[in-house]
Amino acid sequence: MAISSPGVGSGLDVNNIISQLVALERKPIQQLQSQKTIAQTRLSQWGQIKSALSTLQDAANALRSPSLWNSRTASVSGAGVTATASAGTTAGSFTVSVTQLASEQKLSTNATYGTGALGWSGKLSITKGEWSGGSFTPGSAPTVDVTIAAGDKLSDIASKINAAGAGVTATVVNTGSGLRLAIRSNTTGEANGFSIRAYDSSNNEITNGTGLGGLTYATGITNGMNGSLATDAQLSIDGVAVSSASNTVNAVPGITLTLTGTNTTPAVVTVDNDTKAIRGAIETFQKAYNDLNTLLRNATRADTTGKGDNGPLVGDQTAQTIQRALRNVVGATGPGGLAFSRLSDIGLQVARDGSLTLNATKLDAALSNLSDLRTFFDDTSAGIATQVRDITSRLTAFDGAVETRRNGLQKTLARQDESIARLENRVARTEAMLRAQYTRLDSTLAGLNGLSTYVSQQLAQWNKQG
Template structure:
C-alpha cells in the first residue's frame, strides 16, 4: 500500500492549505444550514397551529349542535342514596323519592365439610325463577345441568357451576369449621331467584349424604340453606309506590334513570333542569381554543425591540393573515336575534386579540338558551349570517383542507426544505470533489519540488567533485 505524506518533499503544510481551501468551498453551507433550521422551526409551529385549529373546529362544532342548547341535567339532594341521569330533551321536572329497600340477589350456602371432601357423583340442575310462599315458579329459561364426578370437591364443583352459565355464580368459603359452597344469583330481584335440584349417584336425592347436600329445593330439607332471598327494590315517587327487580330504575319515568344506593329515612329531592353548566363549559372551551391559537400566532409573529429577537414567523404573511382573519371573524356580526355579536353575551375581545368572558353578562345570557343557540347555531344560505359555531367550524375546516391556507403553507415549507437540502448536498459534494482536486494538485507540486531538490543535490555534488579534481 502506498503511503502518502503531503508536503514531505517540499516541507509545505499541504494538508493545512487544502483544509482552508475546502473550508472556503463549504462556506455556502452556513447560510443554508441556518435556513434549514428556520424552515424546520416554521414547520414545527405550523404543525402546532394545525392541531390548534383542529381543536377550535371541535369546540365550534359543539356550539353549533342544537343538542348543546337543549341539554338537561339531573340533580339530587341525596347523591349517596339516589342518583339520577337524564336523556337529552327530557322535560324539566322535580319529585320526592324515598327508598324503603334495595333489590337483592338470592344467596344460598351449604353446610360445612372438611377441606377437600369429595361430595359424590351425579348432576345438579339449576333453574332461574321466582319463589313465592315456599313454592317455585320456573322462569322462561330452561334448567341448566351440571355434571359432577364422584371425586369432585367443592372447589371443583364451584368451577363447573360458574362455567355452566346458569345465571348464578359459585364460590367456596373456608373458615375454622371447614369449607362451604356459596351460590348467588347473578341478578337481583324476585324473578331472578333459583332452584338447585340434585340427582345423586347414591340413589337418594333427599338425604343428607352425597350430592343431595348441594340441593336447594323444598323437597330436599337436608340441602343448602337460604341466606338471602331475592327481592325487588321498594321506593315511592311523590308517595306513589314503585318496585324494580334491580336498583337501576329506567322505565318508571320517561328519560330519567334512577340509581338507588341505600334506603332513606326521608325523601330525596330529585329534579331535572336545563344544564347551563354544560353550556358554560362549551363556551369556555371555545374561548380557550381561540386564545390558544391567538397567543401562538402573536408570539410567533412578534418582534421584541428590547431583545431584538424576532419570532419564527415574523414577517410570514400567511401567519399574519390567519391572525387577522381569526380576530376579524370573532368581531363579526350574525343574523341572529336578540344576540348578534359575541360581546352581547359577554365574550369580549381585549388588547392583543385575547378573548375573555364577562361572567355577569354570560350568566344573564345563559337564562335564554334558545337565544344562545341562535347566536352560535343559526343556519343561513349566506355564510356571513350563520351562527358563530357554524362560521368558525367552516373556517377551520377550510384551513385544514388539502388546498387550505395552513395545509398549503405547510407543503410550501416542506418543498423549500427539500430544495434547501439538495443545495446543501450540492455544496458538500462540490467541496468533496474540490478537496480531491486540491490534494492532487498540491501532491503533484510536492513531487515536482522533490524531484528538483534531488536534481539540485546531484548537481551540487557533481560541482563539488569537479572542483576537487581540478585542484
C-alpha cells in the first residue's frame, strides 16, 4: 500500500524538515522584498517631492501673473450701493447718489376667480414696449399670442403665458377669498414694459374688461388688471445724472455698481490696489516653499542617536542638491535698483531650519510700493518668482532630476519583481523535488522496517523452538 503522508514510513517530521529547507531557499526572496519595500518608499517620496515642487512652481507663477498685480478692490462707505472693480481699473474715489431703483412692470387682476374652468376661449396678445404718460410704444420684439380654451383654469392660463416666451412671468395668487393672476416683466427698465390685449374666438377685441378681458392692460380699453409700471434706475455719480434700465450699472469704466436702495447721503466708492490678494499670493508662496523644505528635510535626515531612524532619502545626492538649490534661490538677490533686493527685505526671512518666516511689518511696508514689489518678483530675468519658476520647471521636467530618479527607481522595482518571480519558481521546484525525495525515502524505510520486523519475528520463533 502506498504511503500517503510524508514521514509515516520513516517516522520523521518530513513536513517540518521540508518547510525549514524551503524557508532557507526563500531567504534571497525576503531580502529582495525588503529591498523592494525600500525602493517603493523612495519612489513614493519622490512623488511627493515632485508634487510639492509643482505646487511651489504654481505659487511662483501666480506672483508673476499680471492679473494679480493689476487686481483692484472697490470699497463703499455709505448705503444704497455695492461695487466691484475689474483688473487695471484706475484707482480713485467717487460719490454715488441713488434716487430711484430700476423695477419691472407688475400687474394683477382686479377680479378674483375660482379654481375651476373659466369658460373663456380666444387669445391674449402680449407686446413688449415702453409706457409713457399713459400711452404705450411697442418695442422691436414681435407680439406673442397665447391661445386660451374654454376648459382652461386660471392656473392653465398662467402656465400657457409662461411657456409662450413673451418675456413675462405669470403667477396665480390665492388671496384667501379667490384667485388673482399676477404678471410681471422678466427684466427691469422702462423699455421692458408690456401690454396685454384680449380677443374672443372670432378674433374680436374685448375692450370692456369682461370675460377674458379681465386679463388685459392696454390703452383705449377698460383694463382688467392694475399695478405698477417699469422704471429706470436714477442716480448721480459725482453729480453727473445717470439713468439705467438695470440696477447693475457700468457707468464708470472697470467699475460695476449694484444698486440696493435709495440713499439720502451719497455713498463713497473707493477703488484701490488689491493688496489683500497680493499678500495672499505671497503667503501661499511662503507655505508652498515651507512644505517642500519640510518634506526634503525629513526625507534626508540622518539619525544621530544610533537608532537607525534615517529619512528614506538619507544620503541621496539628488535630494541634497535640490535642497541646496532652493535655499540658494530664496536667499538670492533680485533685480537691482529697487527698494528691496532680497526676500528678507520684504519680510520673508530664512530661519535656521531653512523655512521662511513672515515679518508682517516689513511686508506691509513693501506692499506700499507695489511697483518695486512687482518687479522684485516678476522681472523676466532676475525676479525671485522667475528664478523659482525656472528651477522648479527644470527639476520637474520630463528629463529633469526628479523624473530621472523616479524612472530609475521604477526600473529597479521592475527588475526586483522579475528576480522575485524567478526565485519563487525555483523555490517551488525545489520544494517539489524535496517532497519527491522524501516520499521515496519513506517508501524505502517502510520496506526496511517491514523486513526488520519479519526477521525479528522469525528469530523469536526459532528461539522458542530451540
